Amino acid sequence: MIAGTEIAARPLEPALYLVATPIGNLGDITLRALETLAACDVLACEDTRVTRVLLDRYGIRQRSFAYHEHNAEEAGPRLIAALEEGRSVALVSDAGTPLVSDPGYRLVERAREAGIRVVPVPGPSAVLAALTGSGLPSDAFMFAGFLPVKDGARRSRLEELRAVPATLIFFESPRRLADSLAAMADVLGERRATIGRELTKAFEEFRTETLPSLAAHYAEAETPKGEVVVCVAPPGDEPVEAGDVDRLLLSLAAEMPASKAAGEAARMTGGKKPDLYRRLLELKETGR
Structure with missing residues (x-):
């Protein structure tokens, strides 16, 4: 499929479609996702401006409807009403798989309570991209989202996660990365960890060291640019004397x-x- 080619809208059964979109490289969109976006009756997205870039890239002539954490209580019932009328609704986030660190799960919960069919349309995921590129154990992993902003709450959360026998995966703000790594080093110790930054984009970077080494590096370095994912190895991964x-x-x-x-x-x-x-x-x- 060539970028800019108009996608034909095929009939779509009434349902709530959860459509994964690229986390950076627009070429990562799936054919099924494009067909769903083109054919849906209602397209709900986190930011209409961000989604418009993707739609324009593939010639999809579709209007979008804003659904995000600030308007979920108002917009959610409107989307459920459209579904109950027999219309098809596609939900996308700004990047990646919907419902991962966004309020979409509330919409899915309401849809299932109303007996409405929910259809995941899988695709790009920053969580899996970071994990598979990290070189850390991938047989068991736990996505822990964003850590709390305040240091005390952050450390308490890390204490709760310290004994989890799996690779831990966090999203983090570039501005808070150094502080979070310092807390991880104190609470989780000498575990290996990988920083995945700007995944799938031109300046994609993976940096793997021990947590103390990473904490020291980012304490001195300039604030990194772009989205950041932190993967931390399971307990017992510390270097053996x-x-x-x-x-x-x-x-x-x-x-x-x-x-x-x-x-x-x-x-x-x-x-x-x-x-x-x-x-x-x-x-x-x-x-x-």
């Missing part, structure tokens, strides 16, 4: 063959099995 690794190797070797012990230690510490195997042989030779 050499002495601790030696003790672990010897403990495992007392219960299993050396090769298997090295493999198990690699799994537990993130080290390389060949290096750990050689270290275990050295420990056995020296009688330690």
